[in-house]
Amino acid sequence: MSSKLHWVLLAVWSIILTSSVLYLSTLKAKLFDVNGLLLSNAMDTEFDHRFTSLIEETLGTRNGAVVHFTMDNCFCEYVAESHVMSVKNLASEHGFKNHVITLKSNNRFNIPSVPAVAVINQNGKLSYLGPYATGMFCSEGEGIVEQYINDNTEHNELGATILTDAQGCYCNLG
Template sequence: MNLKRNALYLIVSLWFVGILASLVYMSISSVTAFDPDNQLLRQTSSQEYDLVFAHQLEKQLTNIDNTVLHFVEEGCRCNTTAEEHINSVYELARQNHFKNRTIDINAITFIQQNDYLPIIPSTPAIAVFGDAGKLIYFGPYSAGYSCSVGNGIVESFISSQSNKMPGAAIVADTLGCYCNRT
């Protein structure tokens, strides 16, 4: 009887360890770099990046003054993972008198200007534009696997007086649940 009980404990323990290992593996395999090839990082070394990025988007979307653009891509599983956080950012933007616009990343066509083509390396991504279409923030909503409300990056750029900053904050070097486009 004692041998059967020990065998049962061993089986349950192995089952539990197997489930735990599977969850850890799935979590780790879902975490990726926002800018895996550092293309965005290289582009942002240009002092004109924020101006070109804003100009390119304004050509297609007309008025982007005081607007938060939410970039999504159909079929990206991370949109579902981050849904609660994205919704809270929508509400925060609305409360701070920003317009919200959701943009399917596949519907945007950047026009090449002087060998310069702004990229959006991953989704979900977000861009915050202030007065006169000035880019305040571009990058991911947050970092980490769950992209949850508690580990957000963008909130401070929506709720503060970031319009007064001399340039845009571009976040490219972070890990989280992102669907890479490159």
């Protein structure tokens, strides 16, 4: 290769690297429930029941389901991809069925951000609703949802854990 080609390739590589660093530096931890919509809805004592009924209406099932909420063109989902796959595998190992729902803004589930997940136990009760993890990289070590899949007993009489105050890499829907 000629010397000129080396310099051109180095310049292109430098531009790509600089652009990537600048883009990643614009990312910062965001609140999962930035407007408090999920929090205000979850205060209703019938929220868990309404949510699982909506899941059943949409998917035709609700017992033993892990519902993965996604949206198009969300960089944070790419970042969390390996964690999401590990959650799907864990859910399958524990007898849950994985379902994916692609959301748009103002969705009827009132999910404020993605990536998000809901765990509905084998008795049809909502156990967990919120992000997979906290932190900028939503990695497996920072996972939250796994404990609700691993512990499939119905011992929370107060209702589901609905995590609204998490901070991390999330794409807000509304």
